[in-house]
Amino acid sequence: MTDLLSVAYKNHFAVGSYNVANSEFVEAIIAAAEKKDSPAIIQIHPNEIGLVGENFIAYVRQAVDRTHIPMAIHVDHGATLEDCVRGIHNGYTSVMIDASAKPWRENILLTKKVVEVAHAVNVSVEAELGTIGSNELSSEGNGVNEILYTNPEDAKKFVNETGVDTLAVAIGTRHGHYSHVEKPELRIDLLKKIHEAVDIPLVLHGGSDNKNEEIRKTYKYGVAKINLSTDMKTAFFKQLRKNLAENPEAYEPDQLMPTARRAAQKIVEYKMDLFASTGKASLYEI
Numbered sequence: 001m002t003d004l005l006s007v008a009y010k011n012h013f014a015v016g017s018y019n020v021a022n023s024e025f026v027e028a029i030i031a032a033a034e035k036k037d038s039p040a041i042i043q044i045h046p047n048e049i050g051l052v053g054e055n056f057i058a059y060v061r062q063a064v065d066r067t068h069i070p071m072a073i074h075v076d077h078g079a080t081l082e083d084c085v086r087g088i089h090n091g092y093t094s095v096m097i098d099a100s101a102k103p104w105r106e107n108i109l110l111t112k113k114v115v116e117v118a119h120a121v122n123v124s125v126e127a128e129l130g131t132i133g134s135n136e137l138s139s140e141g142n143g144v145n146e147i148l149y150t151n152p153e154d155a156k157k158f159v160n161e162t163g164v165d166t167l168a169v170a171i172g173t174r175h176g177h178y179s180h181v182e183k184p185e186l187r188i189d190l191l192k193k194i195h196e197a198v199d200i201p202l203v204l205h206g207g208s209d210n211k212n213e214e215i216r217k218t219y220k221y222g223v224a225k226i227n228l229s230t231d232m233k234t235a236f237f238k239q240l241r242k243n244l245a246e247n248p249e250a251y252e253p254d255q256l257m258p259t260a261r262r263a264a265q266k267i268v269e270y271k272m273d274l275f276a277s278t279g280k281a282s283l284y285e286i
Helices: 002-011 023-036 046-052 056-066 081-090 104-119 152-162 188-197 212-218 230-246 253-274
Strands: 015-019 040-044 071-078 094-097 124-129 166-169 202-204 223-228
Touching: 002 015, 002 223, 015 023, 015 071, 015 230, 015 253, 023 040, 023 056, 023 230, 023 253, 040 046, 040 056, 046 056, 046 071, 056 071, 071 081, 081 094, 081 104, 094 104, 104 124, 104 152, 124 152, 152 166, 152 188, 188 202, 188 212, 212 223, 212 253, 223 230, 223 253, 230 253
Parallel strands: 015 040, 015 223, 040 071, 071 094, 094 124, 124 166, 166 202, 202 223
Antiparallel strands: none
C-alpha cells in the first residue's frame, strides 16, 4: 500500500479502497479497475472474514495477481494485534489497526507494536486518530454517534511516535448511509491543517453518500485513499432484490448474480472517476 499511495499522494488523486464480502465484489472491483485503468485496493473487514472464512484470502490474492492493474489487499479496521498478525499470515499487503476509541497512550502503544511487526515483513500500516461516525445499519469500524475530529497537532505527534505509513482522519464522515442522521459538511479547513502538519498519505473513511464536490477537494489536501463500501453494496443488493422479485422461481446464481455484479461495478467505475484515479495505472511500474 505504501507504494500504491505514494504515487497518488504526489499526483493528487485518491485510490479507492473497496470492502468485499464475497467473490462477486472482488470480480466487480477488478473489472472496473481494468476498464478504468485505475489502481485499486481490496479491503476486508474482520466481520467479513468471519463471514467468508480465511481461505477466501487465497482467492483474492490469486485474483489480484492475475490482473495487470496495481492493487493492494488490506485489513480494514483491525481492532487488535491478533487481527493484524492474522492478516499478515494470510498474505495481506497492508493492515489497519484501529485503536482510535482507546485512550491516547493506548492507541500509540498498540499502533507502535503493529508497526513493528508489520514493517518487519514489509507490510504497511494504517492507523486512525479521531473517531469516524457510524450509522445504525453499518457494521464497519469502531464508529460512534458523535464524531471526534482529528487534531492536527495530535496527528503530527501520533505519526512521529508510531511510524505509521498512512493515517485515517476524522473530518466529518460516517460509515454507512446518512439517511438516519443529518448529512455533515466535511471539514476541508481542518483537512488542510492536518495535511500541513502530517507529510504522509491520509485516508478518508466513510466515502459513501458524501457530496461529490467535497470529495474532490479531499485529495487536493493529502487524502490518497478513500474507503468505499455502502454505495457499492447498496447497488449490488438493490439489483439482487429486484432479480429475486422478478424471478421468484430462480435458483441458479447465473440467473441472479451477473446483473447485481454489474450494478456494483458501475458504482466502482463512477467512484474511480470521482477519485480521479481513472487512467492513473500507467503511473506505476509493475
